[in-house]
Amino acid sequence: MYLGLDLGTTGLKAVLIDGERRLLAEATAPLSVSRPHPGWSEQDPAAWIRAAETVLTALAAERDLSALRGIGLSGQMHGAVLLDAADAVLRPCILWNDTRAHGEAAEMDADPQFRAVTGNIVFPGFTAPKLRWVAHAEPRVFASVAKILLPKDYLRLWLTGEHVAEMSDAAGTSWLDTGRRLWDESLLAATGLSAGQLPRLVEGSDVSGHLRPALAGRLGMPADIPVAGGGGDNAATGVGMGVVRAGQAFVSLGTSGVLFAANDAYAPAPETAVHTFCHALPDMWHQMGVILSATDALNWYAGLVGEDAARLATSLGPLRAPGETLFLPYLGGERTPLNDAAIRGAFLGLAHATDRAAAARAVMEGVTFAFCDCRDALAATGTRIDGLIATGGGARSDYWLAAIATALDCPVTLPVAGEFGAAYGAALLGLMAAEDVGAEIAEPPATARIIAPEASFTDAFRAGHARYRKARTAIQGVT
Template sequence: MYLGLDLGTSGIKALLIDGDQRPVASGHGELDVSRPHPGWSEQEPADWVKACESAIGALQTSHPKELAAVRGIGLSGQMHGATLLDRGDRVLRPCILWNDVRSHAQAAGLDADPRFRKITGNIVFPGFTAPKLAWVKANEPEIFARVAKILLPKDYLRLWLSGEHISEMSDSAGTSWLDVGRRRWSDELLAATGLERSHMPALVEGTEQAGALRAELASKWGMQAGVPIAGGAGDNAASACGMGAVGAGHAFVSLGTSGVLFAANEAYLPNPDSAVHTFCHALPQTWHQMGVILSATDSLNWLADVTERKAGDLTAELGDDLRVPSGLTFLPYLSGERTPYNDAAVRGVFVGLAHESGRAALTQAVLEGVAFAFRDSLDALASAGTRLERVTAIGGGSRSLYWLKAIATALRIPVDVPADGDFGAAFGAARLGLIAATGADPRAVCTPPATSATIEPEAGLAQAYADACRRYRALYPAIKGVPA
């Protein structure tokens, strides 16, 4: 058996798979996000531990024999979070999360230093880790002075599980401190934020062993002590391992809280000006590029809260047949946007509201707005040298056939729907745990799932969608700089 642990923003998932990579059982632990000020987003690392204990405890209750048979563990996690520890590994403050934009001024300052884009291959986005530390240095100097180690969220779980300070390439690429082409920490960039390599965890590839399960926890859960823990991956790279998107030409669109258009590459292809993320993949000598939108299903969930309906009920109200865009346009910038604008200050809007704009029209506009945001990412990837011919859909939003039709028509490429199964980040993490424990060939393990259906672009609506996309793109320059 192999165990994958995925630390998300809203919870932790623990997934057991067998040696044939068949999911056996899963457990969950819930998490909340604290937002003490506008633009802030934090979590207590102690809550990650409690949630992980709940998730694994559920497996111990339901499948004790299978849990006892675990021979490898893999980790996946939300990226960019700044978990600050003192010399005794005590947490100094709540973790500043990926969707926290308080450090936008510090990010702009670091990004103005040409070394960051040259070495990391990326814009310094406000959500990345380095500007968070610059913010702490400027606003909480007494805490910054006590920082001895900086860990990403999943690597704090690793510290708890194994006692080791270790990270891996895919997650570390989102800190703005990694030399992404050379796959190592940059002393030059660390120094630019008042840090040294000693503040960083050791680095391994995601497929390598990075610690082992402590005897105390193994005894508590009825497991073997010393079970190897893989380096693992950031959540998107872990999802790619679960989806088999590990080679050139493999791509997926993820409709989660945020939205990701992900393409695997077998070479390092940076183009920071496109606002595309160029990161290391979880497999050795492999990279990936991503267009990232900050509010995908979050946009639909926001509308569901406002209308006091369930998100699934809103999409069901539209039916399955794709409608002609109505002229009502939604910009899904509820917490700023990354690709293609790198604008933490912009906020979402509806344009074209009329007396006839009922709930269904609002839902349609939200789904279309997210689809057009993915179109922006597709074009940004193309400008960075990666052209996609098709994508596979994953994430909770992919359950909406209407949304998939809108995305396929907006992107003008087919969208494949995988066969029923669990192919997300927890599954990818479990695969990495299998590889680290057995030495199996990563590409032989990380294969794509069967396709159950393919959603083709609707040719009859191609022009209407192109016109609607032009309206969508004309709005950002009009609202840029308008105070929120």
């Protein structure tokens, strides 16, 4: 058996798979987020350990873990876990969705070496600006920092006693030379840090350490189990979905939205606001267009009109051409392609004929057009997309998938029901590390059906996206 642990923002998920990559068992434990001030988002790393104890105890009650052969890790990216020389946590972890360091991020992004070396904009949620904020606001804490870990790598420290990170997660710190896959000392120096304060780097499918004997004995696991490097949550999902070769991609319709494409070469283009990161496998990279409100936008609208979001999404009937009503889904700013934390959403073209269903379609079309922006940004880097696999809660809506397939002019594959997300990808990486195998075992899931573009609406969606781009430009600086 092989274990995958995915440390999310709202919960920790564990899955067990066998050597044939079949799901055997799973368990989850909830997590909460602390928001002590506007724009702040924090978690206590001790809560992650308690959650890990909970899910591992639950799995041990369901399965004999003495057959376990490998462990893989995945998790939320960009967080800053600050440790002293005794590995004690100095302050709560500052999470990926914390925006307090927006000023520091802008200052760092104005230094051309950051984009040149990392291949990315320095976004406020990335790790490096958080450390600069700590240096300014909490100088005593900053002076005591001996090690900086990403969230899943704090779990690794608990599992193995090792300070280790892997390439896909490290690429979201603003300290990694993403092309050369190593820490850059000049970027660290610009943040007032040294290479000794960061963990050792490995590839996601490599062994990063071994399970501590005391922990193994307590949980009924074999001693010395290898723990793989693992991956950031989206990279691990890419492994779980089999998106590990150039041309393969997935679209995630979760609270936020991701258009994720695998690459076999490094092709940064930070001016597009595309994330260019290392993949969780050697000699692979990936790029992501990220939108901040996907199903979140539909949930907002459903709450506004007192309707159930799932019922709205599944009751719209067959695909229609976009109407006059247009929705811009910038409820909390936008990343790709705008990199604008201040922009806000809008309805345009409202009329007496705009009823609840028409507005719901406009919301889903607006998110779809935001994915078109991501596609265009990815294309500007030379990245190709031959087909898309759909994942996330929004993928339950046939209307939404048909709109995406038609607007992006690309078939969308809906996989059979099952677990193919970050925890599953982490388990596959654990299998790779334990058995010394590679990307050949990361295969796309079986297909339930394929949603093809509706050719009769292609021109209408192209025109709708053109209107969307004009509207986006018009509201910047106004909202």
